[in-house]
Amino acid sequence: MEPLAVNRHHCSSISVALLAALTVSLSTAQAEEPANPAPSVLEKFTLRYDLNAGETIRYEVTHQAKTKTRIRGAEEISQVHTVSQRHWDVLTATEDGEAVFEHVVDSVEMTQQRGEEEELRWSSESGEEPPMEFSVVAKQLGTKLATVTINSQGNETHREDHAGSKASLGMGSLTLQLPEEPLALGASWSVPHEIRVRLENSEIKVIKIRERYTLEKVQTGVATISLHSEPLTPISDDSVRAQVVQQLSNGEIRFDIDNGRMLSKQLDWDETVVGFQGANSLMEYRARMTERLVDKVQRTATRP
Template structure:
């Protein structure tokens, strides 16, 4: 069988996802090793404001709450919890200001393409992972793939910018109980011969699995894991090890829009 994958929206819906992100970066330069570990748990919110006749929607994205911690080599761990009421520690003021406020107004079509984006708060706290998974135009069967090409701009030492061609490849791996499991892999198409470029690029690569509820027309979970090492980005013996884990789970009962009453009679 083939499956038509489409996003579905209703005006007034409030959709929420619980987002967990862990990143661990270890760098060694001139035999000096430094480590940085960051953790965050946040609630991502979409408020659907308008649904157009073609199915596309306008929604406001916000972050309802966030708990963060950061540990750097030789320093005490710093924590911030937006629900505690305590003033944010140094370095977290920017995050604290954006919690609970509309961050962006986005127009999205049923294939998950961003038609328009209006940033309402600059330098807002961004939840990691994909805003949406681009969906295929035609119905797909298990095992079939589709691709989404894009470009990443990476700053170079000379102050210039290198454009890197990247492709995200999606594969419908299976459909069970109405849930489509989609595999995601990022392929870098531009040849990379500069470790400094590679160091910046690995932090923008996604690899993992997405679960999509076909009937409801939304992502119910994302799970991304990545572990990479780069040598020689700042001297021959320099080394960077990057490990990240990202999880997102839909929060049931997010809706506020009135559901149509079930008027069907039992046969």
């Protein structure tokens, strides 16, 4: 495999991952104690979505990544930087917590560079034609990527994909699968997922992973949740490991408890894989993804 192959796949995946936006909303049933004191270790919180018909929930997502590969003595560095504005339009919501929303990416600023090639830059608000590498993203801006129905625990009960991809590259799903039981501080829950990787013979292999969430603290109405994911399927092939590490989510999520809205999310990657394409090959992957609420919930007329 040529040195550029890994980087082209990675940069293409980043562009696709832009369309898989990753927002999660939680709410907690609070005890009857006053809101100001810190919660005791015995207090438990019920995590549930709390969406309302007619809401528009907006986020800004920034993703930057640097990948260095060395294969047969040839070294190459690829870098990407993407800032996107996206939102959920909540169409309907029922008293039992079921909600239907549309996911839309409104605008994007993208930068990409591979090795010694000229850096590519494009903003969807510039009025300029996008480079070919960004054309797929450009065509889908402002359109409904998916219409999703979820229950109060965040489980998707129905999904219709219009233009987007389900690829997440470790950035998370559109919704988070929440625990059924109330949690005390320090308690954790796990969510199983699967990652598909391509073997050297072009066959597809499924790698099972586990995402572990821990309720770290609740302070002044904000819940802090840590996230750590790890593969459950044994991985002996370093070429497979190089694909998997880029899709594992590790970081921190902060939520507005009262309104059930994510305030921010940060995921970080710092991985090195030796021998992924031969004994002297090396891949270093450094990346960060941040997501933040950019304005208050906007309310519009409830749709029929």
